[in-house]
Amino acid sequence: MIRSSEDIIIRTVSRVLVPFIQLFALYVIAHGHYSPGGGFQGGVILGASLVLLLITYGPKETRRHISEKSVTVFSSLGVLIYSGIGVICLLLLGNYLDYGKLSGILHVAPAEARALGILGIEIGVGFTVMAIMFSIFFDISSGGKPPEDEKE
């Protein structure tokens, strides 16, 4: 269903627009604890930018930028970041996700350690949501066929 578009307007607009969408997504993730937004919304916007890349340039070109192996790696990496920060807090004799205990290894005040801990959690959530959103769209649009079967 999805093939590379030949229209120069579509190709140029999406090439110009994708970096700005990703920059906005990073802004949403990084400011998640001050303003509306957060890891989930920023991850969805990152995934939407990858979907725009996919419907404009087709699966072959997109797979050069982000392959299916790296999608799997990203989705596991986000869960690892999330649970890793939680387990580090457990090892520092706190509760699970008790960010205040991170001040011992980050050498900052407990309030700042909480802000940094929440930022780390949101980065992890953003990684997983981006990879999963892209993977769902990729699988629906390719019909679940393995990549070798598609000859564009």
Add this chain to the structure above:
Amino acid sequence: MIPAFDFVILIFVVICAIAAITVKDLLSAVMILGAYSFFMCLMWAEMGAVDVAFTEASVSAGIGTVLLIAAVYRTTRRSRD
């Protein structure tokens, strides 16, 4: 909170919801559903739930519409009933 604005947006939401389930062309139904979630997003923002409005705009109007369009292209465009 402005009651007149609330009322207008609510009317648009109801019109979009009824149109989305009555239209025969499934691609049009997906488009109307995207408009529905955008009006819902306006309504959340107007009622002060900006975080919910952001989630509605990015998830439902952004990714959800694209996923449903992909599903329509994989199946059929005409509704049978």
